[in-house]
Each structure stands twice: as C-alpha cells, then as structure tokens.
Amino acid sequence: MVEGNLIFQTSFYYEQSISSGSSLVISSSDSSDRGTLDFDFRGFWSRPTGKLCMVGSSYAYSKEGKLLQLAAVLKINNLRKSSTIKTLVTGTLDSLNSIGDPNHFERISLLMFPQLNYAYTMVSKQFSEGCPRGTNVQPMSSLRLSQTRTICDMLGGSNAFQLEYTGSCNSSKSCNPFGDGIGYLPSVITLSMIQCSNDRLSLRFLIEFRNDSYQGYYSSPNLNTSLIGEGSWDAKSNRLCIIACRIYDASSSLEKSHVGDCTTRLSLRFSAILSIRNTSTIVGEIWSVKPRNEAGFFDRVEFRNTGRYGGIQLPGLKYVFTEMDEVKKSCPKKNPRTRNSMGQYPDVYSGNLGFRMSIIKGSKGRIGWGSSDPLAVGDQQDQRFPFLIPSSSSKPKSSGVESNSSSGLLNISYKMSIMLPSSELDGGLNPFNESSNEYFQTEIQISAEGVYDTATGSLCMVGCRHLRSGDKTFSSHSMDCEILVKINFPPLNSDRRSKIKGSIESTREETDSLSFKPLQFSGRAYYRSWATESIWRMDFEMIMLVIFNTLAIIFVAFQIFHVRKHRGIGPLVSLLMLVILALGHLIPLVLNLEAMFIQDTERSILIRDGTWLEMKEVIIRVVTMVAFLLQVRLLMLSWTARCSTEKKKTFWIAEKRGLYVCVLV
Template sequence: MFTISMFAISSFSQSPSPKQIKSIVMDCSTFSTPKLWFFCAFLLFIIMCVSIVSGTATEINYGPHCNSVVHESKPGDEEFNVMPFAGRQNGYFRGGDNVLILNNRSHMYYPSESKALVFETRHVYATDVEDVFKVEGDLIFQTSYYYEQSFNRDGLFISSSRDSGDRGTMDFDFQGFWSRTTGELCMVGSSDTYSDEGKLLQLAAVLKINNLKSSSDISTLVTGTIASLNSANDPNYFDKISLLMFPQVNYGYTMASKQFNQGCPLGTDVQPKLSLSLSLTRTICDMLSGGDNAFKLEYSSGCDSSKRCSPFGDVIGYLPTMMSLSMIQCSADRLSLRFLIEFRNNSYRGYYSSPNISTSLIGEGTWDAKSNRLCIIACRIYDALSSLETSRVGDCTTRLSLRFPAVLSIRYTGTVVGEIWSLKKRNEAGFFDRIEFQNTGNHRGKIQLQGLKYEYTEMDRVKKSCPKKNPRTRSSRVQYPDSISGDMGFSMSILNGSKVNIGWGSSDILAVSDQSNQRFPYLIPSSSSKPKHPGVKSNSSSGSLNISYKMTISVPSWEVYPGLTPVNKSSNEYLETELMISAEGIYDTATGSLCMVGCSRLISGEKSFSSHSMDCEILLNVYFPPQDSNGRSKIKGSIESMRENTDPLYFKPMQFSGWAHYRRLISESIWRMNFEMIMSVISNTLAIIFVAFQIFHVRKHRGAGLLVSLLMLVILALGHLIPLVLNLEAMFEQDSERSVLIRGGTWIEMNEVIIRVVTMVAFLLQTRLLMLSWTTRCSTGKKKALWTAEKRGLYVCFPVYITGAMIAFYVKSRQTVHQTRRHSWHHMDQIILRSSRPYAGLILDAFLFPQIIFNMFQNSRELSLSRFYYIGITVVRLFPHVYDLYRANTYADIEDTYIYADHAADYYSTAWDFIIIVLGLFFAATIHYQQRLGGRCLLPNRFQESVIDEELPVDSEEQLPLKYST
C-alpha cells in the first residue's frame, strides 16, 4: 500500500501532459477482471493483517491487574459441570454514566437508580491449579433495552433480549480466572462504543467480583466493580461501576423451609376455603411468572408517618404507594421462589427501567398448600445507596403472605391479595404497622383462576337507590350490548357540573351474576370458567342482571374529597388523583341502563387506606346506546355522592361520556381503515398524475411556467414534504405503541409504507415543477415584472396567513385552557402544535389563493395552469371533506383510527367541510375565469385596466402560451 501511494504521488507531482493523460486513461484497461480480482484480494489481505496486528496490540495483559486477586494459571480441558454463574446471570449496576448514558440519549425514560446487566458465560476451563478455573464471558449493560423473562427446566431465571442489536446495549468481552475456594473472580476485557461526537471509543476494563461461591442462600450477594484501565484524562476513560447480582447456582431455600413449616407466623388467619388452591399443573411459579407483579399498598387509617408505616422507616424519604415482585428464581419442585421486592412511589414502570436496590427487599417464599397462601420471608439490603459493591443482607424480620381469594365483593376486588408485617415488637426500632396490598388489575400473561366467585353485598341499597323504570318505547329490533360480550367496558371523559372536561377514566366488568369476568388475552378460557348461572345468557334480550364494575378515574385533586385532600389550586393545579371505584348494581338489558352503588377507597395525599375505610355512598348511572347506533351515540353517565353537602366526604356530581366501541363497530372500523388506506393511495396517485399534466404543459409551452405562482408551488411541495418528515420512521420500523386491536396487522403496516412511497413520488414531481417554473422565470427577459407581481402577492398572502394563524391559535388556546385550566409554556407549545397542523391543512385546501392574487397583479389571461392540474388538485383536496361528511353519518367516530381525512391534519366538521368545499370550488372557478377573461375579471370595472397583449420572448411559435378565444 505504501508503494502504491508513493507511485501515485510521484506520478502526479508534476502537471501531466495531454499525452500522459491519454496514457493514464488507456491504462485503465489493466484493471481487467482477473487483475481486478487479484488487486481486491491483495487489499483484503492487507486489511486482515492490519486488523490482526491491531487486535493483538490491544489485548490486555491479565497479570498486572488480577494476579493479586486470582493468580493466572495454565488452562486445560473445558469444564461443563463447574459453573460460577448460570448461563445468563442477571444483575444490576450503578455508575459509569459518562460512557453508558451515551447509548441512551434518545430514550425518554432513563432510569437514574439501578440499571440492568446480564453476564453470559461462554466457556469455563480447568487449570493446572486445583479449584482455579479460567472463565470467558460477556457482560452486557442493558441501559435501554427490553428483555423478556422465562425459566429453564432447572427453574433458573433467564432473560432473553427482544432486540439484541439495540443501540442501548454495551457489551464487554471478558476473560479471567475464578477461585472456587475464595469465591473471587477477576477478568480483563474491552468494549467499543461511540462518543457524542461520533468518535469510536475503545474501552479497556478490569472486572472484580466477590463472594462467588458454589452454593448460596438468601444472605448471599455477589458484588463487584468494573474499573477503567485508562488514565482519567484519556477519552476512553469511564467512571467506576459497581454491580450486584443474586446468585442462582445451587441455591438452597433454607430459611423458608425452617420458618414456614407451621404456616406464616403472626400472619392474619384466613380460612383455607376462602382462598383458591393450586394444582401441580398450575404452580405458584406459573401464577407469578411473567415479569413485574405490581400491587397497590393500602395502609391502616391510623397510619400518619412513614416511620411507623414503611418497612424502610424514614430512610427513603417517602411513603411507598406501590410494591412489585420480580421473580429471581423458582425451585425445581416449583413450590418455592425468590423475589426482589421493590417499593416505589408510582404505578408506572417502563420497559427500560429496573428496580431500585435501595428501596428493595430480597425475599424467599414457599407455597403452603394447607392454608392456600404463599409465605415470604424478606430481608433488607443495606449500604446500597452509595455503591452496590458494599451491599449486604440483614434484618430478616419482614414477612409477607399472598393468596388468591375465592370470593370477590365490592370491598374486596383484588384477585391477588396479601399483607406485610414485622416480627418486631411495637416499641422496637424498625417496627411498622401491618400493610395490606392487592393487585392493580393487570392480569396479562397470568393463568385464569378457576372457581372464582363474586358475592353481592349492597343489592338492598341498590334497589332503594335505583327505582324500577318503565322501559322506553323502542322497536323490538333494538339491541343493547350483551352483558358478557365485553362490549360494556369503556373509557370515559370526566366532566364537572359546568360540562368542562376535568379528567379521564376507564371501566371494566368485574363480575356478571356471580361469575367473575376474567380477561386473559393470551389464554383460551376453559369450559369451567364460563358462566354457569342460568340468568347469564349469551343473548339477553330482556330482563335484568346483577353486574359489578371496577373503575379507575383520574381527576384534579380539588375535585375529589376536598375535605381529605386540601389543595391550593394556584400552586398545585397539575396535581391529579387516581380514584378507584368498585360498584355493583342492576343492568337492564331492555333499555341499556345501568344503576350501581359504588365504594371508593379514601385517598389522602399519597396514601391509600385499606378496605376497612371506604366511602360507599356513591351512586353511578350509565346509559348505553343501542348497538345499531353506528357509533353516533355516546355512553353517558354520572357519578354522585349520596352524602349531605356538609359531609367532608361529599363531592360535586360528575358527568362522564365515552364512545361505545362495540365489537361490530370495531370490525367496521378495521374495514373502514383499509378502505381509507386505499383512498389515500388513490388520492396521492391522482396528485402525481395531475402534477405530471402540469409538467408536460410547462415543458410544451414555456411561457406558461412564467405565470405560475411560486408561492403556490412551494405550499403544495411542503404539503407533501411535512407528512414525510413527521412519519419517516414509520417507513422502516413498526410502531409498538399502537393498539393491537385497532391498528395492528401486517396489511395495515404495508399499506402505510405504500402511502408514504406514493407521497414521496408526489413530492418529487411537485419539486420538479417548482424547479421548472423557477428556471424559466429566471431565464426570461421580463423577469423583473414577474418578480414584482410575485412580491406583491407575498405582501397580500402573508398577512392573511399570519392573521389566520393568530386567530386559530387564540381560539384553540381559549378552548384548551378553559377545559384543562393549565397555563404553562409546555402546554402552550402543545397548543401551538395542535393548532398549526389543521391550519396548515386549511392553507393547502386554499392552495389556489396565491395564484389568484398573482394573476390579479400580473393581469394576464394566459393559460398558465392546465385544467387537469388545478381542477384535479382541487378535487383531491376537497374530496376528504366530502368523505368526512359521509363518514360522520355512517361509521363510529374513533378519531385515533382516521387515516384518510385525519381530523388532526385539517379542519373537519360539518360546518368546516361545507365552508372548505364551497371555498375550493370558488377558487377553481376564479382561476377558470381569470385565464379566460383576465386576472382582474372579478374586480369592479374601475379597478380593471385594459389588457395589452405583450408577447413574451420564446424560442418558437409552438412554445407560445395558450389563450382563450374572446
């Protein structure tokens, strides 16, 4: 390579003569096919040699960094029965943000406490020293990467990546030696990543792990550090990383077997028949596998401080509201488990987050078949706040019990419930009051509970509060939603007494008759889980049914229980409260009316009180529309307090409304979406055809391009460009946030790509038309007069556009602020975005406006625009509004599924559709008469000037602009 370079430099050190250039060109024949292959093979050989040399040069010497921990030994045969780790050992780390955060800049939810890692053991070799083994493996930092959880045949926890090529991972390749006697492992290795500037960083590190023994118990923690081998001022340097892992090899469930021989000590005694039993085919491991098991914590009414109510006392600084059980390992008999029990202050935990070790307990539990409950012993993890390396296990006086209740009621709606308590005495340090918990209702991936029943306890009050109403006079063909079909679950918008939207909510059926309504989307319900009550039929055309609901409502804090949650609106207007309501009542299948009495757990600040402190003086009324309403009617209802106005638990009546997303309507919506996909493709294809007509028109008649408004062409080009920019990622990757029910499917994804490809072609052709008009105008001799008319058109159009934008923003901000009562800069940004996109659609609808103004100043009667062009594009822009008028009276109104005539991209309503259609037709007619009678034909006579035909300089008579005969 050096010789070739020197030859090239010497050859061109002097200016080559024409003869030399000719010889060089002729020498290109020397790169014939055989010689070219030989040259490429030579270059490949050189590159491989350089790679091998550079790779050898960057190998890290083990001895200087690790001999003091585990001395280097000569490796021998590979071992398969001696493993310091499981095949994929999970753990957590802290630190190294100056390097690891580089791979996670684009993710919104970046966990700031503990992050996840995986150690993959590739090979283990025996050495010439007894009990010393050589280990090779990969340490993967999962800073922004979703991993699924499962178990192998031995009950060991395994995590598998959904996307191993995710940019949010960083992989260190380590090799070193492990001493089985001391439990220490020392390894050296390297990894590659990129800096913010895109520069390749080659990281060299030493990994030191302690307490890696052949067997372990609940007190065993594997800790260690990863340190950079570069100096602090080196670009490849990174901060020290501490790590923590829970060993999985040869784990002994010693504490659970000793502690729980006689059940859960000091736990609340519950009769075994009140809890569901589990079989060998549906073990406790199966019931709690599948990732994060979230539970809502419920404190006693006397709990007034975190010191007496939290297992952590005042150390973490807040009172936890949520608890999650993350399974670490399951025993071989699948009756004992290990958990990481995390306490947190919010219900959201994204895919990219990991538990905070500082607010977690390590637990070990076993299933008690006699009492039908899971008994868990939990221990504190100390000294994990500053560094995970110093973590240790202690204080194993915390106990948990978990069971699956056999009977649900309005006060007990959790399908998984339990309690947490302390074995310490009340006056002893570290004691806390008993805490109850129940699941949050997310049963995804769980096995259906057989034999679960519902017991109605408030039906006497329901009959008093919900008097029998006479059926409304309706046709016998009118059908209301079936009580067991799933059509009765809905989301809702919460309105106050002034009909202002103050929040949102969701509702799901808890039980129909005495049968619980369990939804497990990944499993087919067995025959024994189907309703057996004679009153529960698949087609209930008449009569009444007992029914129970579970509702979640999120509203501003001052709207709910002002006596319990006093809030200063001026400083805390963004604070929202999540209200959980369980209700039971009577559903009239003949009228679609539902009346229920509800109970709500009292919420004060961040605490949720237990089921013993509930407000059950709530009346709910719901009215379902008929199934043949085509989605034009909404579900309507009300939530009222039956207490006196002076009662501190009284709240003002709240109204709510929601769309009835019946399954038949959803099927129609899917059909409509496919139809709208086709309409979008046809619309963009027609736009391509009409633009092509105008291009041919401009190329054939050069003078026509001079008289086309450049502002109009820019607006049309941007109209195709903006959707491409906003949705560019959708061409290459699927949107995982979409609703699987509504917008899933390969067919829809494929059609979306087709739409964007056609839109890109239309944009390119529109850009080509703009370039043709621009170059034609710049090359003519009369360009000064044309540019003067263009500038005057801008002076007229821009003030009109700016004034319209200010009016649109003002109206949108008044509406939104009046509904939400929010006045932040972030909220104003959202208002600008939501108002600018429809207004841009309106400008596109009136795309002929700049051309009309340009024609007036130019006062020309030339045929600058092809009839196919301006009429065709007008039809393309107006037809979505015609379709919207038809869709509003035919299909269910589900705005999130609109693809063609999207309400977020233009002004769509009955009034706006009519206005825009009339305006578009008026503009097209104006262009027609301007090109026939003159640019100022619509103005009064005193503003019109005599038209003097001045021929523009053209190359031939064939390229003259077309004129209408007068």
C-alpha cells in the same frame, strides 16, 4: 482461567403507571446513539476464596463523538458454587488508565443475586409452621393453583401491588417497614422474581418499596428500600409464605453490601370471592415477627393488586353481589312502555361496555378524565369476567344471586378510575383537607355494582370509593359506599359520533364530610359492530381504489401508445388537462409518503387474518405512483410535440382560455 463479556446497556428506561385507568409513559435514550459498552475479559477464578479477577478492554464513543479505547480490571467477590438468601455477589470495575487520561473512567460497583445451586434454607426451616403470626384465612376463601399453573407462572416477572394502611397508621407510629429514615411512607410494593426452584413450588423475589405508582423497567432498584426474599407455596392454606431480609450498606458502594435482619414476613393468596369491597384477585399482607417494643417493628400492612388488567382468572373465581338491595332502592325500575325503542343496545357479553371517560365535568367545568371497565357480568351460573384473563373454561358455581335476564336486566360490576387535579379535590373528594397542587393528578378508584337494562342501554350502580390520604390508601374497611353511578349507552345503530354519558353522585347529606358535588362524564363509544363495518368499508374503498388506478394505468398506456403511433395527435392534447390529471395522482402520494418508507408501529393496526393495514396502503401507493409516472410520460410527449409544431402559438392561446375557465370554476 476464564473468559467472558461484560455488557452495559444504554441509559434507556421505560416507566408505566400501575394504577387502574391511568397510564404514563416516559422514555429516555440519552446515550442510545452511542451504542452498548461491551468489555472482553480474561482472568482467573479462585475456587477456595470465590474471587474472580479479570482484565479486558472495550471501545466506546464519547459525547463529542471521539473513539475511546477503555482498559479495565474486573474484580468479583463471593462467586461460589452454591448460594443462600444471604449470598450477594459484589464487585468493582476500575479503569487501568491514569486519572486525567481521556480513556479514564470512575469506579463502577456491581451487585448480583446468584442463581447457581441456590438452597432455600429459610423456607425449608419454617415451612412446616406455615406463615408464623400471619392472619388466619379460611382455605375456601383462597383459590388453589391449577395443575397447569404453578406459583412461578402466576408471579413471573415483575408484579406491582398497592399498599393499604389502617386509618390510624402514619410514619411516626412505625407503619413503615424501613422506619422513618427513608423520609416517606411507601405506597407501592413490587415483587420481581429472581429465580424459581426446580419443583416450581419455591421462588426468590426482589421486593422493592416505592413512594409513587410508577414502575420502571431497565432501571436499577433502590436497594436501601428493598428486601430480598424467598417463598414457598403452602398447598394446605392456599397461600404463598415469604421470608424477607434487609440489604445493608448499599448506598455508597455496592461492594460492601450484605444481607441481614430476616424478620419480615409476607403472605400472598389468590381471592376466591370478589365483591364491591374486594375487586383484587391477589391480596396479601406484610408484618414483622419482632416484639412490638423492639427497634425495627412495624404494624401489619395489607397490599392488593390494582391496575387496568386485574390479573389471571383461576378456576372457581366468582363475584358476589352484596349491594343489590341498595341498588333496588336507588335505581327504580322503568316502565316497559316508556322504554326507548330507537334500536338495539350493546349486549353485556359483547365487550362493548368498557370505555374511556374522555371528559369529566364538575361544578367548575371540565376537570379530568378516567376509564371504566366491567369486572363481572351475569349471575353465578354463567358469570364472566371480561376484566380478567381467563385461564380455564370451567364455570363458577351458582350462588343464589340471580339476574332477571328474561326482562333484559342483568347484574354487572365495574372498576372505575378517574383522574382529577389535586386542586379540584374539594369537599368529600378531599376529606382529610390536605394541601392541593394544581400540577398533580389524584386518582380516585371506584368499584360499583348494579343492573344493566339491555332494552334501554341504561346502567345504574351503587359504588364504593377507596379513601386516600395523599399517596396512602386505606384498607378495604375504610370506604365510602354511598355513591350512585348512572351510565347511558347509545344504540348500536346511532351516529358514530355518539357518546356514552353518565354521572357520579354522592347520596350523603351535603353537610357530611364525605359528600361531594356531582360529576358528569362522557366518552366516545367504540362498538365492535362499528369496527367490523369500518373494516369492511375500508376494504371496499381500497379495492375500488386499486381497480380505478389499474384502469387509469391501462388507459394512459393506450394513450401513450396512440400518441407515439400518430405523431400529429400530440400537439392537440390539452396540457392543462394532463397537469390536472397528474396532480390528481401526485397529491395522495405526497400526503401518504410515509406509508411507503416509514414503518410506524403506532399506526400499524392488526386486523383480521393478520393483514396489516399499512401493507394495503403501500399497494395502493405503488399503483398510484405507476399511474402518475405514466401520466407524466404522456405530458412530456405532448409537451415535446407542442414545442416542435409550427402552430404552437394557436395552441397556447387555447390553453390560456382553458386555464381562465378552470380558475373561475
């Protein structure tokens, strides 16, 4: 006999783009106001058959707000003490109320991947063979895992990767792991970890293939385009080998779902060397072990991680500059005498070189937006990766590529992403002449490397553009590397409204099919020194406001005490003056009322020492409110004294004259 709870979460979902530079947030909570649905069940579990049958009830509210009392029976199959990759726990939830009853609901089917006593039977049989039929890669080109980080730490949660096909690949030639039946060629693959083994060397994934670049949370995956896989880390070849299986009969009812056809293989490794053609820290491939002439076979597909934050930096990672000779040809050195001497420019290690392109202009005017972030900075001896998350303080080894830091010239590489309307992709931006739609945005990814001049704030780079056809991205072998990128940064002592300006040009002939018209872009500069000065200025202004309001409280308190002690002074106080002073305290309170009663997480800015900016605002509002209330109290005392005096007519005439003067002013 067992007891338990079954909790259904509300229909809330959150989606965010995995593309580098672009982001889209969608949220929905249609039933969040009705709360969660929590069933209390009691029943029996059969040890030999693995079946569970439970009966329970729950309370919920309908859309009209009526209280519903739900009674249900829960049946679960294949719930055993141990499980393998082919084990699926399925079940149904049926209403015990008859059809037509307000408390009746339709059948709900359930599916779960069991985690109790899981046996990695697939990888244990074939792990000695490594990754059969996988591409042989030299172990030195892949990073080994550190002692403090296991494969489960590196791939925990959900990981999204972009699929890359060969130039001749299309759905009709079976490049799709699911064939042509699903109606689209997947562009994104997500690996969501289900469970990690006790030794932290093997793990299970739910592998989902998607046709867009948006990753959803709190939403059920499409099992018809998903695989269930188990993998193990191969320390000899420094890669993860995964065996994946199909999930069948998951469209109509999850109760009939089962696992089969375990002929899909995946391998994943962490790049040891980054370059302009490979800026991804995680790369992998998918292939089928079936014969080419057998049904279900598909060609090899590569995948790599993208995104604004390119992953974790493992010890030994280094960037190799391969296009510096082309940079020297396209970016001539400036004469030191002609260099701008307006002031100091941002340092490459300061974190000020990443920015958002708020405006991108073409031949037709403003057409898009984007982002630009440095990937690797400096030579190999002290190379840094501001784009990645460091996991070790060890420095990469030197590799012959040097930067002339003594003259203020430093090697630097960038990852750029621009979003343009599909209707603007003419010429070389749309080399495949696909139909365009003005309502859709297309992402263009550019990796670039070049030289940054700290004396002039100018950056000149040679770029490579990833070629795309619709939602399909080609492999790194199909890239347009004849692009010139120029960026000019404003000085640190320039006006705060100064902008970063630059251009993206094609160096090909105009008759070339990949040539495109120049793009001009600009973005607001956000230097850390400016932020520090702004924080200091805000602190100073807040301190002065607190001091002034505190003095106002003290002075008004003395005035109230003086008016109450000397009754004849009250009528002589100008009511117009008191009203103006009271409004001076009231207006800031009305304009910033939400700072006292509403906790807006989007406006909460965490600054140094963990101090919340809104907390300082609340302190100022409280002091201002006390000053306002005391000012109103003084106004009431003067008003009462004015109304009780016999000379009030004379005083009111003086008030009108004062009002006339104030209106003119």
